[in-house]
Amino acid sequence: MERSFFECAWDVVRQIPEGRVASYGQVARLMGAPRCARQVGYAMHGSPGVAGGVPCHRVVFADGSLTPGFAFGGPDEQRRMLEAEGVRFLPDGKVDMASCAWEV
DNA sequence: CTTATGACTATGA
DNA sequence: TTCATAGCCATAA
Numbered sequence: 529m530e531r532s533f534f535e536c537a538w539d540v541v542r543q544i545p546e547g548r549v550a551s552y553g554q555v556a557r558l559m560g561a562p563r564c565a566r567q568v569g570y571a572m573h574g575s576p577g578v579a580g581g582v583p584c585h586r587v588v589f590a591d592g593s594l595t596p597g598f599a600f601g602g603p604d605e606q607r608r609m610l611e612a613e614g615v616r617f618l619p620d621g622k623v624d625m626a627s628c629a630w631e632v
Numbered sequence: 633c634t635t636a637t638g639a640c641t642a643t644g645a
Numbered sequence: 646t647t648c649a650t651a652g653c654c655a656t657a658a
Binding site: 532533534561563564565566567570571574 | 652653654655656
Binding site for chain 2: 551552553556563564565566567568569570571572573584587588589590591594595596597598599
């Protein structure tokens with residue numbers, strides 16, 4: 529099994545527990561590439577999806593914002609998915625990373 | 633080999 | 646506060 533950058537990113541995202549969210553930079557850092565947040569996002573774009581074991585909906589921006597435009601059916605759908613897992617949201621429409629940020 | 637692109641982040645106005 | 650720009654680096658062509 530070759531571990532391409534993408535597959536490595538998926539592996540890290542796969543370790544995100546339910547009810548938690550991680551930023552792209554966080555995932556990138558865990559895979560040993562703290563400067564490759566963009567590549568992580570690009571990896572999510574090519575990810576097999578939740579059915580493939582990659583809960584890309586748990587990956588958000590460093591400030592807690594959701595993916596604008598490129599979500600499964602809109603940021604609204606992604607927000608709903610996270611809420612279903614127990615993730616809290618702020619009035620700003622961002623994830624409450626203060627309590628739901630993934631702790632390593 | 634080089635160029636272009638991008639689901640990011642940090643900084644500045 | 647929000648908006649715009651620069652820097653970053655892997656992948657594809």
